[in-house]
Amino acid sequence: MTDAQLLQVLNAxxxxxxxxxxxxxxAVGSYKAAIAVCKQQSPDVAVLNCAGTKLHDLLPxxxxxxxxxxxxxxxxxxxxxxxxxxxxxxxxxxxxxxxAWMRAQVAHGKSLVVNCAQGKSRSGTMAVAYxxxxxxxxxxxxLALVKARRPLIEPNPTFLRALQTFEARLHAQPxxxxxxxxxxxxxxxxxxxxxxxxxxxxxxxxxxxxSGVGVNxxxxxxEAYAAAGTDELTVEQFVTAWQEAGHGPVVxxxxxxxx
Numbered sequence: 001m002t003d004a005q006l007l008q009v010l011n012a013x014x015x016x017x018x019x020x021x022x023x024x025x026x027a028v029g030s031y032k033a034a035i036a037v038c039k040q041q042s043p044d045v046a047v048l049n050c051a052g053t054k055l056h057d058l059l060p061x062x063x064x065x066x067x068x069x070x071x072x073x074x075x076x077x078x079x080x081x082x083x084x085x086x087x088x089x090x091x092x093x094x095x096x097x098x099x100a101w102m103r104a105q106v107a108h109g110k111s112l113v114v115n116c117a118q119g120k121s122r123s124g125t126m127a128v129a130y131x132x133x134x135x136x137x138x139x140x141x142x143l144a145l146v147k148a149r150r151p152l153i154e155p156n157p158t159f160l161r162a163l164q165t166f167e168a169r170l171h172a173q174p175x176x177x178x179x180x181x182x183x184x185x186x187x188x189x190x191x192x193x194x195x196x197x198x199x200x201x202x203x204x205x206x207x208x209x210x211s212g213v214g215v216n217x218x219x220x221x222x223e224a225y226a227a228a229g230t231d232e233l234t235v236e237q238f239v240t241a242w243q244e245a246g247h248g249p250v251v252x253x254x255x256x257x258x259x
Contacts, residue, residue, distance in 0.1 A: 018113045019150035021127050022134070023243045025106055025178045027113050028127045028150050031055060031062055034115035038065035038077075045076075046105040048098060048114045050122035052081035058117070076110075084121045090162045092169065095129055099173055102130060109179035124153030128163055133173040139163045180249065184242055187250040188235045198232025211251040221245065 016036055018029030027033075037045045047069055049055065056063040069077035078101050080094055102112055114130075116122035124146060131142040139160070147153050155163065163170075191207040192199055199207070201222050205215040225241040226233050233241060242250065 018115075019119070021131070021146055021149045023246060024111055024180050025176075025243075026127060026130055027111065028119050028123050028146070028153065029113055029115050030119040031059060031115055031117055033113055033119065035062060035065050037113050038068050041068070043076075044110055046110045046112055047077040048080065048102060048112060048123075048126060049077060049116075050080045050082050050114060050126050051084075051116040052079045054081065054083075055117060076105075080122070080126070082116070082122045084116065084156060086156055086158045088158065090125070090159060092166060095126070095166060095170075096173070098126060099130065099133055099176070103174060103176045106176055106178040107182075111178075118152070119150070120152050120154055121156050121159060124150070125155040125159040125163065127153065128155065129166070129170055130176065132163070132167065132170040134176050136171050136175075139167055180243065181239055183250050184239045185235055187252065188238050190252060196232065198226075198230070198234055199238055200232050204233065204238075207250065208247075211247065211249070213247050217245065 016030070016032035018027035018033035018036075020027050031051065034047050034049060037047050047066075049066065053063075056066070066077060069075065070079075078098065080098060082088065082090060082094070105112055112130075114123040114126050127146050128139065128142045131137060131145055132139065135142065135145075137145070143153075143155070143160075143163075187207060188199065191203050193203055193206075194200075199222075201218050204218040204221060208215045208218055221241045222231060222233055225237040227237075
């Protein structure tokens with residue numbers, strides 16, 4: 001396939017939207033999704049470009065937009081010079097460096113958009129690596145989680161073998177923790193009024209109310225995420241339920257509540 005033919009395919013198949021993999025933390029998309037971030041100039045989003053600067057050889061108009069984020073201080077875009085080819089071997093050092101950069105971004109309150117040309121192989125591989133590092137999942141389970149959100153994702157066979165080779169090292173990486181997740185964990189301690197180690201429907205309603213969210217969903221959140229036979233959310237279940245529901249920032253009476 002020529003570059004012109006590839007470009008036609010990309011334009012025909014791509015709606016320019018990134019797909020949430022971990023809500024508020026990690027999304028995957030094509031070059032169009034990354035351009036959308038560049039044009040919006042939102043300070044709360046950072047871009048990991050797994051197609052590297054060679055993307056601009058195929059799509060010259062992308063360079064100006066991507067350079068906007070590269071030239072910020074500190075840069076809000078990182079490039080991985082990866083080729084989507086079965087004879088290209090991903091260096092572990094690239095993955096390790098990218099994960100460190102991604103951890104720093106989310107810890108400072110940014111969400112991540114990981115892109116390549118299509119949002120399929122290279123960016124999908126990096127998203128799977130991130131999920132493996134965060135959730136300590138084996139390759140197959142992490143890939144299944146990512147593909148459930150974005151079915152288009154399909155690391156090429158060489159990339160998939162690389163993930164299998166890197167599995168132990170990915171599991172040994174520090175867990176990425178987003179700013180939102182840090183606040184939710186702190187909120188759990190604040191709103192667990194009876195110090196039971198879990199949030200009841202009543203306690204969850206207080207958290208939702210103070211955060212400006214309708215309280216009617218509290219019971220359904222507990223029913224959907226609490227373990228069978230229990231009627232309270234653990235901290236992990238609370239973090240997952242809140243983020244997957246798409247609620248905004250959790251609110252405290254004052255910042256002192258964080259401590």
